[in-house]
Amino acid sequence: MPIKKEVEFETRDGLTLRGLLTLLDAPNAPLVIFVSPFAVTRGHLMDHQTNLFNENGFATLTYDARTFGKSDGLPRHDINFDKQSEDIFDAVTYGTSLTPHVDPERIAIIGGGHGGGASIRATALDPRVKALILQVPGISGAIDAQFYPPGLLDRSRAALARPKSSESEQEYIQLFPETMEEATAATQKALLGGPALFNFHSYIRGNCDAKEFNWQNRVTLESAFYNFANEFQAYLPRVSPRPLLYIAPSGELPAEPHEEAYTKVNEPKEFHKIEPFDFGGYMNGTAKVSQKDVEVKFLQKHLQ
Numbered sequence: 001m002p003i004k005k006e007v008e009f010e011t012r013d014g015l016t017l018r019g020l021l022t023l024l025d026a027p028n029a030p031l032v033i034f035v036s037p038f039a040v041t042r043g044h045l046m047d048h049q050t051n052l053f054n055e056n057g058f059a060t061l062t063y064d065a066r067t068f069g070k071s072d073g074l075p076r077h078d079i080n081f082d083k084q085s086e087d088i089f090d091a092v093t094y095g096t097s098l099t100p101h102v103d104p105e106r107i108a109i110i111g112g113g114h115g116g117g118a119s120i121r122a123t124a125l126d127p128r129v130k131a132l133i134l135q136v137p138g139i140s141g142a143i144d145a146q147f148y149p150p151g152l153l154d155r156s157r158a159a160l161a162r163p164k165s166s167e168s169e170q171e172y173i174q175l176f177p178e179t180m181e182e183a184t185a186a187t188q189k190a191l192l193g194g195p196a197l198f199n200f201h202s203y204i205r206g207n208c209d210a211k212e213f214n215w216q217n218r219v220t221l222e223s224a225f226y227n228f229a230n231e232f233q234a235y236l237p238r239v240s241p242r243p244l245l246y247i248a249p250s251g252e253l254p255a256e257p258h259e260e261a262y263t264k265v266n267e268p269k270e271f272h273k274i275e276p277f278d279f280g281g282y283m284n285g286t287a288k289v290s291q292k293d294v295e296v297k298f299l300q301k302h303l304q
Contacts, residue, residue: 001025002054009094011066011087018070019063020047022054023101029059030106030303031095035088036062037113038138038192039079039175039223041069041213044204045112049283049291056296057304059102061095065115069213075170077216079223081118081230088122092129106130106303110295114138117232124238131302133245133295136253136279139233139261148224149188156224172218176201191224196252196277203280233261240266245298248273270298 007021019042023029032053034046042062050060065084067073088109096104108131111119116137123129138144145153152173164170174190176197177183182190183198190197201217208215236244244265248258255273262271272294274282281287 007061007094009063009090011083011090013083013086015066015072017063017066017072017087017091019061020050021098022050022060023098024054024057024059027100028103029057029101030108030299031059031061031098031102032108032110032299033088033091033095034060034062035084035091035109035111035115035119036065036068037115038227039068039077039219040204041208041215043069043208043213044215045207046110048207049110052292052296053299056292056300058299059098061091063091064213069215075164075220076214077172077218077223078220079114080226081114081121081232082226084115084118085121085125088119089126092122092126096128104128108132108299108303110135111137114227114232117230120232120239121230121235123242124235127242129242131243131245131299132239133247133298135247136249136258137232137246138227139231139257141228141230143257144192145224145228147188147193148191148228149193152191152224153228156221156228159221160225171221173221173224175217175219178217191219191227194252196249199252200279233264236261236264237266241268243268243270243298243302245270245272245295247294249277249279250275251277253277268302 002022004022008016008018036046041064046062053060064071067076067078095107109119110133112135116134123132177190183195246262248255283291
């Protein structure tokens with residue numbers, strides 16, 4: 001019977017990150033570390049994926065990114081992918097300390113959305129990671145910025161130059177559209193706008209008690225610039241020789257940028273496009289091809 005427990009570990013700059021660790025009865029299990037999408041908590045998505053992997057022989061670790069959920073860090077809801085990539089390194093270090101429950105030579109990462117982007121960088125720089133799965137990853141801040149609300153990038157850049165003496169002076173921006181009307185408006189006001197992101201927000205909102213994880217639909221104004229500054233796909237060639245599985249969207253979230261990014265990945269690699277795009281169905285097994293069919297089999301092939 002898997003054993004679940006709340007855990008915490010330290011980052012190199014002294015923050016405490018908190019998460020959920022699931023260990024198996026047997027020793028030396030492979031460990032899968034889950035990294036959440038842009039500005040959401042582990043309770044929104046990643047906690048709900050762990051049971052499938054536990055049932056198939058994997059220990060799991062989910063955790064809240066710095067400044068989100070139950071983890072430390074100020075200002076709250078601040079995105080800095082340079083720091084988040086370093087935190088993944090610290091999560092791997094924590095994972096290697098879990099012997100004899102975990103085999104430190106069999107650690108994989110599953111990164112969702114922009115957490116997948118940060119995971120590309122972290123894996124490229126850390127040979128302790130033995131396999132990587134990307135779930136519809138954020139790959140380019142420059143591409144994202146093309147869809148920002150007008151003037152947002154300039155405002156975000158300017159905010160970095162303004163000193164702040166307290167959290168109360170921090171300016172925030174809306175993260176996802178709150179309604180389909182907002183999502184389909186000619187001018188977006190959310191950082192991550194459009195119908196597909198509204199649908200994603202609606203889905204994850206039903207998965208999580210926002211009060212428990214102290215979550216609000218917002219990020220710091222500076223987060224828009226920190227996102228723009230990253231070009232995660234540049235690290236894709238450096239993941240090899242570790243195996244990489246790339247899960248791509250379709251429909252309202254175009255597959256083409258992901259198909260192009262995948263050409264930068266060296267072998268060994270695999271690609272799966274979710275068609276029609278229903279991540280909830282893919283995750284919970286109601287889709288024709290499910291997460292068990294794709295991701296679990298991939299990790300069994302390379303880690304078990």
